[in-house]
Amino acid sequence: MTPFDSREFRRALGAFPTGVTVITTRNAQGETFGVTANSFSSVSLDPPLILWSQSTTSSSYPVFRDCERFVVNILADHQIHVSNQFAKSGPDKFREVPITPGLGEVPIIQDCAAHLECVKIAAYPGGDHVVYIGQVEKISRSSHRSLAFADGKYLMTYAHDLGEVGHAEIGTGGLAALETQRIATAALPEICERIGQRTVGLAVWGNQGATIVRWEPSKQPVSPYLQAGVVVSLTQSATGRAFAAFMPPDQTQTAIEQELQSRMRSGQQDNGKFSQHLADAQRYGLARAVGSASSPRHKITVNAFSAPVYDARGNMTLAISTTCESDRLSPDWDGPVPNALREAAHELSLRLGYSGRRDRGI
Missing domain, CATH: 2.30.110.10 (Electron Transport, Fmn-binding Protein; Chain A)
Incomplete structure (x- = not known):
């Protein structure tokens, strides 16, 4: 024994x-x-x-x-x-x-x-x-x-799949969209553990753009400035770039162009960097933002990754993101954190009825 x-x-x-x-x-x-x-x-x-x-x-x-x-x-x-x-x-x-x-x-x-x-x-x-x-x-x-x-923690219980709501209704809004968010919210603590106790956020596409609706703080939170309901930049944040890269362009293009034009008017030239960010995201199956200067929200330099979550129709319905101090999160596309985040997003997609392949770029 x-x-x-x-x-x-x-x-x-x-x-x-x-x-x-x-x-x-x-x-x-x-x-x-x-x-x-x-x-x-x-x-x-x-x-x-x-x-x-x-x-x-x-x-x-x-x-x-x-x-x-x-x-x-x-x-x-x-x-x-x-x-x-x-x-x-x-x-x-x-x-x-x-x-x-x-x-x-x-x-x-x-x-x-x-x-x-x-x-x-x-x-x-x-x-x-x-x-x-x-x-x-x-x-x-x-x-x-x-x-x-x-594991020494209280948990909330949710159905493993959408039950009576039906996979065909996912992505149409209303009750199905709410149930999708509940399932994803229930998965956040496990994802936080899985990626090494780093802060995890859940985002949806709202009427103002990519919107953080939930944070799952880690034992070492990235900062005290985490807030739900925040609309994030489509061109500068990992979460925004995920929606820009994986949602249908007809849903995001107008907002992207407005943001790029606004940055240009303020003297911030893009010079094709955003298009490269999208190409990289589609190549690796998740988006990235590498902080070269202090984040205005977190007041520190951060790196971040964001992975798309798909519904039964193959449409991106959510993004799960992680952000961390740059010295604790390598920007390597194939590092253990982005790989674990990408895998977790794929498994969550399967729970929502997604039947697509696990290849990068989907």
Whole structure:
């Protein structure tokens, strides 16, 4: 058996995302208790059985050991504060948490994704934990999305594909466009990790041009000046150049010409540089901006890459971009960061129904 310590074991378990629950009960004196747990699972449909486990060193262990009933409150994605509150030791975990009495007067936390009211039918030792089996007697389900947890972080849950929206509708705006953004937003934390903890941005084509709608900051954020809703330059930014290179020209050409003319009037001659940037982007499958001077937004010199994301019709629908201090991000087109970003954008395109090739220039 290959030796490993508890930290390595915990890290491996972190690769398995779970929901987040708060288990509540009351003692014989009517006092309420609750504990955050992600060690929850279904056991049987007939009869309806579930299980969860609790550390035997928990301060509330004697109460749950002796209780007859408990409620599994499956938290919604807006209830991180509830999870944190019940994860800590303290005498007043229910402070400012709205509850209603359930079967046996066991407290039910309001506004959750779901509730399972259970009678405890068995308890089994499991190392430094005890495993409780509960038979579900009453259930409720709301329309809220569930809160998730993995690798020591809270996550938001989204469908892997567009489900009932349908791939044929992608790129037509409305609900499909919103769902596309939700799927891409949910992918940003993983992309941030994948490219080495560098800041990642999500951009769409808005009525004013290429617009940043979301930033996923890294552990080493590029600057404190990141903002959503910013319309970026089509000729100077990596994100803008991605839209200019990969969107149909009839959607971008007028805005590009206006920007180039405005720069020319201010004395900034292009001399064919922009056309070369587009040719390079189409050759390598993503756009680049190399900072030779201080960025007016970030107040530092940055390098950036931006990769196109395609929908089921083969149209560019989003851009995912990364920007970083120039000494932490090589401008090499074939560096590990642009390669990982290009791969992530391709995988996201596939999730949106794209069936094109992975070749550069598509």
